[in-house]
Amino acid sequence: MDPGDVVERFREYLRDHNLPVTHQRVDIARVLLQSDRHLSVEDVTRELRRSGHRAGLATVYRTIELLVKCGLVVERDFGEGFKRFEPARDIPQHEHLLCTTCGRVTEFRDERLERITTLVAETHGYLRQRHRLVIHGVCAACRSGAPPS
Ligand SMILES: [Zn+2]
Numbered sequence: 284m285d286p287g288d289v290v291e292r293f294r295e296y297l298r299d300h301n302l303p304v305t306h307q308r309v310d311i312a313r314v315l316l317q318s319d320r321h322l323s324v325e326d327v328t329r330e331l332r333r334s335g336h337r338a339g340l341a342t343v344y345r346t347i348e349l350l351v352k353c354g355l356v357v358e359r360d361f362g363e364g365f366k367r368f369e370p371a372r373d374i375p376q377h378e379h380l381l382c383t384t385c386g387r388v389t390e391f392r393d394e395r396l397e398r399i400t401t402l403v404a405e406t407h408g409y410l411r412q413r414h415r416l417v418i419h420g421v422c423a424a425c426r427s428g429a430p431p432s
């Protein structure tokens with residue numbers, strides 16, 4: 284989906300819920316929805332500042348909460364002590380690799396995981412619904428000593 288359309292969907296959501304469509308909210312939504320990364324609240328605030336926008340931390344938090352609530356953004360907890368957020372694209376299921384040195388997040392899909400987790404669930408008498416996996420490690424760039432991009 285076009286990122287612009289998604290921002291428009293957020294505007295609609297705000298209007299439908301009688302919430303003011305402020306510039307700040309739209310700016311925050313744009314940063315998150317147009318990103319292909321997994322941003323923390325701090326990252327979002329930094330991105331906003333870089334593009335010349337300003338929003339208080341409380342507004343950033345509140346807006347992200349709304350974006351998650353309306354289903355446009357997905358919350359991720361990689362056990363780092365803070366949450367990350369990514370646009371809810373049309374990808375049904377993907378997993379993450381997290382670099383413990385530079386914090387880079389890489390996505391991957393592997394259907395073998397679907398099969399093995401189904402098997403594990405069945406072994407324990409479960410009907411598998413979903414799973415979550417984060418692989419912690421050191422990315423190729425960090426291992427080769429190159430600065431993170
Ligand atoms: Zn790295």
Ligand SMILES: [Zn+2]
Pocket residue numbers: 321369377378379390
């Ligand atoms: Zn992801």
